Amino acid sequence: MSDRIEVLKTYKTYVGGNFPRTESGRYYKVYDKDDNVLANACQCSRKDLRDAVVAAGDAQPGWNDRTAYNRGQILYRIAEMLETRKAQFIEELETIGYSNEEAEEEVNTSIDRLIYYAGWSDKYQQVFGTINPVASSHFNFSMPEPMGIVNIWAPEERPLLGLVSVMAPVIVGGNSCIILASEKYPLSAVSFAEVLNSSDVPGGVVNILTGYRDELLEHMTTHMDVNAFFYTDTTVDEEARKQIDENATLNLKRVIRKPIEDWLADDSQSPYFITDFQEIKTTWHPVGL
Template identity: 65%
Template sequence: MSDRIEVLKTYKTYIGGKFPRSESARTYKVKDSKDNIIANACRCTRKDVRDSLTAARSAFPGWRNRSAYNRGQILYRTAEMLEGRKDQFVKELTNTGFNEKNAGRETETAIDRLIYYAGWTDKYQQVFGTVNPVASAHFNFSNPEPTGIVGIVAPESSPLAGLVSMIAPVIAGGNSCVVLASQANPLPAISFGEVLHASDVPGGVVNILSGYSDEMLPHLSSHMDLNAIWNTISNKKTRKQIDENGALNIKRVLHTVNHIWLDDENHNPYYILEFQEIKTTWHPVGN
């Protein structure tokens, strides 16, 4: 046993259902709390951001048109897979400075969030949709529909629970997404890509990149095929830049900064609604 040399994992990215390295072949060092190097993470580029957007756009119609029941089943499956690999995630988190208890809470919260949103996939339409009593002879109803591709800037402080708390409501609502993982601690995010991959989440629905957010974020937030962006960076200058880039194509911009991601208030259906468009259909009533 003690003679055996441990096999180390190469952390790559997760784009379009595959695990490529950054096209640039650049990496950056991820260190543990004692400053030992534990991984060479991909330092993704503008090209990687664009590739992710392309993958997300191709995946969107298929995912949006899955039945709500099926999306719920897949999210539930994701929770099952994460539960089964709990030890791995706890270890990855403790390697990077979480104590055992917090690493456990971080992982368990992530699992519970997935279960929570799995249950919402076929219910939020009933809570937020309406049949509208118009005065004319028309049948008129309003339904939430996914806004499209959502850019997610995941929180630094909560590299798994925070990440999953953002991805889950976005994809539960039928969107696809491009995620910038925690810069300092991207490993749980990349490993979470493996969980998604093993859970029948179609390739391209979730794309996860690691790297320097100041290198990737301007290209993500200014991308003309991105429909919305959900940011957790509190720096005022960065937020302003995201807002300004959002104005290029009327993106839906949501900032949630300084959140305690483990708190229960972070799971609620209003996060699904943030990335939905209300669509209203009219049809005449008559002979």
Template identity: 70%
Template sequence: MSERIEVLKTYKTYVGGAFPRSESGHYYKVFDSEGDLLANACMCSRKDVRDAVKAARGAFKSWNSRTAYNKGQILYRIAEMMETRRGQFEEELSKIGFTAEEAKADVNASIDRLIYYAGWTDKYQQVFGSVNPVASSHFNFSLLDATGVVAIMAPENSPLLGLVSVIAPVIAGGNVCVVLASEQYPLPSISFAEVLHSSDVPGGVINILTGKKSDLAEHFASHMDVNAIFYTDKLDNEMAKQIDELASNNVKRVVKKPVEDWYASDAETPYFIMDFQETKTTWHPVGF
């Protein structure tokens, strides 16, 4: 027998439930903590952003109209799938400098976070919706509805837990998303896409791109069909300013929530769901 050659995985993007390569044909090198080459990752372009937003928009109506219970089931299913493939994630994390203990803790916390938001899907409406006292003969109530297509720039230094923590609350609330993975550590995001692919998440609900933040932020921010942009890292002032300005063209929600520590108690909160909800208030005449 000749010596076996390892079969290496090609890391592509995740758009519309499929794994296409970047339209640009460009790649960049991803290194492990020793400085050795791990893989090539797709260097996505503005056209990949366009395609991903299109896929997301196409999936929005159906995802948002699913029952809260069903959305919860699907989030729970992602956690189940992740549990069965934890070895893969632990290995990927250890290659980029996590100790075995840290990698295990990161995967545990990621799975638990999905369960946490799975539980919230049928509760946030009850907690944050309201019946409002008014001084006329109306029954006045406020309901929440999803914002729409959310562009997410995932945390740079928490490639798995941070990624899961920003995606889960967005989709739990009925939104769909286009995610730009950690630029330096993009590989866990694509492995996470494989989990999503086998978790009953409809294609297009979560789309994951890899590439340079400095290239793509402006396209997320300027795209008129993106309804919100979400990031938790501290961006340099120029980029943050550019995002704010471009986002103003269609009055996108720009949600900046700095999170230092993804294990901290405020890193999982239903307020992350609330950041991507629109409140609709109805005045219903009564007493006639």
């Protein structure tokens, strides 16, 4: 052992491809399995969320204009980057109480999940789009198109796998998103932002904030430029659920609630999670000489 003093990482947020700290200057303490302080995470504010929505709005049209093939390759690239940083993520999960095997399983599944959705990038349109045989001389087809900007609560448990599982189906379909990381275990999310940052994902497509759900619920569900709100925790109580739904009426935000207990299970990934964040657009055109 050397006497070298280790350099500790400051855990920040990820907005518009940059790593700012919260504008509010607030923090909250994150603890390891033995209740030692691991880090000071940003306690993000409404203003941070609004900045993130602006970044997501700027990035979304360009992201959607990428070819499906390109989006697929970028998701694959995220998986590649995660694979090379596996050790770091395993170690991080161990600090919060995962055994080495459990941590490895979570990271492996996360990588595989990214590959799963990368592969869907140019296929869900074929499975869920239609050509409609209308009874007139028109060519008519229906295709899924992204909703736009999606606010997401990453699952409280499974700090890496949960995050990857809610992010991938949203962005593979051309949406951009703002993800509030697990409140209790936000560190994997912040480290994952570093993976995103080196994976050719355009800045602003994925934005990651840390902070308190209770504080940010209202702002994440009422923001008028956000098209959908996605959450999966079974622990969200009835009152919060009702509040989310009510707030969403303001601009008819789509609320996608998918209670999922086991993120390792195969049925926690599905092309239907992609289409949950798509709108079907139908185009008519006359046929004639």
